[in-house]
Amino acid sequence: MLRLLGVSLRLDDRALLDEVSLQVRAGELVVVEGQRASGKSSLARVAAVLRRPDDGEVWIGERDVTTLQDASMPFVRRNIGFFSADLPLLPRLSTLENVMLAAGARGFEPAQARELALRALGRVGVVGAATRLPGGLSAAERRLVALARAVAGAPPLLVLDDPSAELAARDAGAVLSAILGVVEVGGAALCTSPDGSFAEAVVRAGGRRVRLEGGRVLAGGGPIGIVGARRPGAREVDVRVEARR
């Protein structure tokens, strides 16, 4: 589903990612664990096609997206649920409307998006806040709503940058449960986290742990270029890139 091959990313002279190779198959959950400034967020942005790497290939489905034109990128991104603390909730729109918008961008009609948004909010345990405005939510609730936005509609690829930060253990458990909900229906999920206990929980739930340090994968990158055995019940999801008319 997602394959990064020799991906490098530099900022001025500093290497944010240094020939990172990593594979996440459909129906698989991978957690990238690393300390602060180890390149986790950069890796997440490259994996979510929000940033082009300086070198290397980013395969999503059967396509190397680094070869696509900028105009085609949005059509790839529509298949990716992305979470980052940087992405705000829109003020003056209810929590539910915020989550619905993401589902709408993924092609669901409003009624369907509403149902998916409610389900996603329920999965992360904030369905009670559906009608409230983001300004009236706690910081943790806002993060959970943003996570619900990423998982709503079970996108084929889920990329979450440090989803458990600032969350209580119970909430982090709800987040993991929501991620597994996407993985169970055949989605591929890549999480980054500096939190060892969250990474442990992911491994206990059947996920794989990858260690990242100084922009390099130390261990657990997966069988790059080799089509491994899929998890039972997992389905291959085709990510289509529509030509711009």
Next chain:
Amino acid sequence: MTRAWLLRRLVGDGRRHGAVWLALAVAFAVVTLAAAGARLVGRAPAGPAPAAARVIAYLDEGQEGAGAGAGARAEELRRVLERMPGVEAVRVVSARDGLELLRRELGARAGVLEGVGPDLLSPSLEIAARPAVAGALAIRLRRLAGVGAVDLVEAAEAPAAPADDGRAARLGVALAGTLGLLALVAALAVLRARLRVELALWLSFGLTRAASVRPALWLATSAGVVGAGAGALGASWAANAWLPAGALPARELALGAAAVVMLALAVSRVALRIPEAAGAR
């Protein structure tokens, strides 16, 4: 995103950026008003405005004597004349009043009127009209049945206006225009800054850059349409209420408002073009 979603986003953007929309509409209205004001100032004659000319139409002998019927005829004429373009005021002067007026005008020499009867003069209509139409009006009145004679008293020049009146008007219009444009730029800058924050979100959802800013562009354009419309209506009302020379022609006003709307569209498009470096690359 489907049309239903675009509509929802438009409503959502309207809720989030309502204050900016209002500021944009007001700015466009001020720009339209200033443009209309500039046009009016540009049309105003350089010298002092001439006063109204006076046309006196003497009714045929016997009109007054015919009693209520003649009075009704004079009233009817007055109503017709009042509706004519360029006519500012019409007054019915009876034979008796006319004689009284003549006495007053003669002053010390009024003795020459000693012993004359009240029917010396015919009843008349005194019409104050714009100088440009007074001549044509006099000709038309002479042809009218029931009108015996017509006098045209050319307008005297109105007292010279203070020399800086035009300059003050121009300065006011320029100031309003500048303030309107500044408000426009400021409101668009606020909208643009907010969009830049939201852009990363829309791009992460997989929206194209154009689709990301489209509702905001529509909002800005609608603010332009509403603002320009309100400005045009305001300009028309103000010209009618305050300027004796009359309003801006409707066609000119509509064209001006349309020009401001086009400007709204163009300015919004340029202002809301988020550079490639913003958000995702």
